[in-house]
Amino acid sequence: MAVEAIKSDLYWDDMTSGAIPQSLKAQGRLYTATGTVTHDAAASSGSTYKLAQIPSYAILHWDTIFEAGNWNFTDMRIGTLTDNTALVSALVSAGNQSPIAKLDANHGKALWEVLGLAADPGGMITLYAHAIGAASAAGSMKFVIPWIDN
Secondary structure: OOOOOOOOOOOOOOOOOOOOOOHHHHHOEEEEEEEEEEEOOOOOOOOEEEEEEEEOOOEEOOOOEEOOOOOOOOEEEEEOOOOOOOOEEEEHHHOOEOOOOOOOOOOOOEHHHHOOOOOOOOOEEEEEEEOOOOOOOOEEEEEEEEEEEO
16 A cells, blocks of 8 residues: 555645645634524515625635524525525425535535636625515524635
8 A cells, every 4th residue: 555645735835836725725714794684574575685795705614504493484595686595495494504514515615606606706795585475474584604714
């Protein structure tokens, strides 16, 4: 068997002019948006709820979660203004939703990639909750969106 001494993608090998590691992956800091959004009992399908703005290049952390318990719509849809299912698309009855799981396919990806965009639009991306169907009663959704940035 061969004995190997290999570096992860967090180390630059200047001897071979390898790729320079992305600084936010190597030395990123954790930031968190923690909030609550409310809707009234008369809210109808098509209503939008602005949740938070996150840098497009930031890496979403796996502790991102959206509470379903008091969101009194049939579905939970979290995305951008123009793509209501880009981050979360689930029945509220399925419970709290986390769009990032530890070490899943979105591991280390920038927000714009997780949202399925073709390229980094740059700047801030606003995340929205979308009402699908009419509200059954007034309600709210707590959320925590941690991300890695430099």
